[in-house]
Amino acid sequence: MDPSSAKLSLKEKIGYGLGDTASNFVFHSVNVLLLFYYTDVFGISAAAAGTLFVVARVWDAINDPLMGALADRTHTRWGKYRPYLLWLAVPFGICGYLAFANPQFGESGKLVYAYVTYFLLMTIYTAINVPYSALMGVMTPSSAERTSLSSFRFVGAFSGQLLISMGALPLVKKLGEGDMATGFKYTMALFAVVAVILFIITFCTTRERIQTAVEKQDKVSIGKDMLFLLKNRPWVIMVIAAILTLSNAAIRWAVTPHFFKYYVGDDGTTVFWFLDRTSLIMTTGSLAFIAGIFFTGMLSRRFGKRNALIGLTILNALSLLAFYFIPPSAYSTMIVVNAIGSFIAGPTPALVWAIYTDVVEYGEWRFGRGTPGLAFSVATLAQQLGIAVGGGMAGWLLHFYGFQANQLQSESAISGLRTLFSLLPGILALGNGLVLFWYPLTESTVAQIESDLAERRGKLAISNDEPPTKAMLGEAPN
Template sequence: MDSSTAKLPIREKIGYGLGDVASNFVFHSVNVLLLFYYTDVFGISAAAAGTLFVVARVWDAINDPLMGAIADRTNTRWGKYRPYLLWLAIPFGICGYLAFANPQLSGDGKLIYAYITYFLLMTIYTAINVPYSALMGVMTPSSVERTSLASYRFVGAFSGQLLIGMAALPLVKKLGAGDMATGFKYTMALFSVVAVVLFMITFATTRERIAPRHEEPGSVSIGKDLLFLCKNRPWVIMVIAAILTLSNAAIRWAVTPHFFKYHVGDDGSTAFWFLDRTSLMMTTGSLAFIAGIFFTGILSRRFGKRNSLIGLTILNALTLLAFYFIPPSAYGTMLVVNAIGCLIAGPTPALVWAIYTDVVEYGEWRFGRSTPGLAFSVATLAQQLGIAIGGGTAGWLLHFYGFQANQQQSESAISGLRILFSLLPGALALLNGIVLLWYPLTDAMVKKIEDELAVRRRDAAPDPV
């Protein structure tokens, strides 16, 4: 498939984007709601929950690269990566439901249950999301089309997050009829079913087009593949950036319900339409984020992917820092500043994942080895490590500042919530922008790599019979 004729049909781009809607119906619910569910509903301490989020990543350090290597070595009539969307959609939905199922257990039993279900969910998430991410790299050889595909993906991702922010807590309230534990259980059952259906649609509507180079079984080990990745400087920089990005996002996600419940004053009553203050903040932020995604192509063409990502990251960091200075009575100002920050940040995920495909192709061009599954799996590991650092930090610092669930908070706890919601995420985002200054691949170099790889692939293709 020549890069000049590698344009994907809209139907396929939409189908691919639905995969991230599916993922976020469960995964974003975990990111935004699980710490709150553990502390205020299930009855686990913030410190214990924070430790759980970090300990789970020890397994991810093994599980993520292993899944990437397995996916790279998978061969079926459906391709290398697509089959996992079919095979694991139902297990993913089941594990998402179990994480919020709220069984009646003792204190120790609840903690054990939380460990088991969270480990299972993260394992299945890796097993389905790593192939899903790698799929983007084999659907088309065109960097421009991959940027477009990434935009569709993250319109899907943040549409899923919009629905979570808009509907999750109101559904918990409605379906639970005042019982939050029952509400969480039924809400996650609904979200899990939707996720399964959407993953099936993604499987049915996408295709793999870039055939792998033929290699003898066992000719290249996983260890050598990892060594090639470690020598890939652009990829290493993006992995560091991923850790910082998701650390700052995870801290903010984890404490958002706490911040509005205990600092701003959100008692769950309707603030607008059927939305409480927390849901309204997440909904308007998600809408702004989705709007921002549509500027991805314009910014990429005008400034290049690298420069756009650096500038947007630093500007978003400033909006996060600004939240520290907004008093709790100025809820309207919070809505505006949050929307501006989300609009600015909107193009960044699409730019990041388009850049990931560029650095994978750089690795193939530089070292003669294409390992999209492994590269994306370690990128996913970096993001999950960032989420673990962020989630763990949020839980530990809530405990450190004296947070007590469902009680009037001390001045120390309120101060801690403000730091966790603004200063700490903003500082991490600013550091991320600084790290990205070392990313070396310009769009001109990416185009050169793309053209040279197209020639290599054409020359390596078997002669038609």
């Protein structure tokens, strides 16, 4: 039977998607709020925070590939990747809370505490998110189903981001009763509990079905696995694109609260329902993003994943650049432009992660070596590197432009905020779109890879005196 018929149940797709909701309850809070928390609440300078974001990625450069290789070599009755969702859900929640716990230390003590808690959080994030990402590659052999599964994943991811956009700052205000430090602490405690519960649901509702070539070759060294990845041209291109994508997103995320507080003039006053200006624009952007995700399948079928991703990336870059020309008084225009750009960007994460599963299968097809955990771990590392570069640049450039927390900003600082919120992310997004022109895998090539691997996996099972499973033969599981 054709691999495209290997359908996953709606329950399993929703369950998998909730895993990224869990991840984003902590991780997106870090991306959007941590620099603001460090500078305006905890009392760390923007430059010191920027350095922290970059230094932490030195450890990630070691930690991420090791985690991927470890996951590829894990053998349990639950599979290779699913167990980590159960084992690490609680540590992930605890570390997310500790990053915003606001202990009463002196200046040096605060900086040490920030380093320790941020390093711990990024380590646990890697240890749970790399297996979670790799899990998508072994749930079904069908590229079309993985594209659908990726859409569910990012509906879950951006639903989490929507809830953070809507609720984080209002909750900080409500739970802190005017004390932002207390508000952040209680808000993150709540988010951490939700994240733990959702990761456990993902563990309970998903299954691993695909046996990759690495199953029979666990003695091959990590170094040789890395060489296989570096020979995988489509994978290398996607890693470069990931760095550019997350750099532009991280810069914008990091300075969003600063931009609206100091440039637009958001003083925390409610402007719609319970939302202030910052929360409202993040909420409408998240809603538009989620709406865009539902067009992923249509765009993929109509243009192919590669072409759709290139077009959407360039259009989104233009929307980012347009923000530079919007005056602070035109808040309604900002909402509209942000919503349009977010809607255009909506399908891109699902397309990217669906393409990652294609390039992993290309590696197995081309080199006879399937390493989903390692491939996804380095892809995750590339994204974290992008976030580090973006977050570091945001902190350093805020300092360079003369930003001073909780003060009236200079003309230079205001100009810097506009650049960081618009021009720099837009330029990086354009660069990402150009890089993707070199991505070589067409839809027909992916279909051929699916067919060849289905046949190869069936022969692998037979050669090891094991009856081929339906998933190995490309058939739908019961």
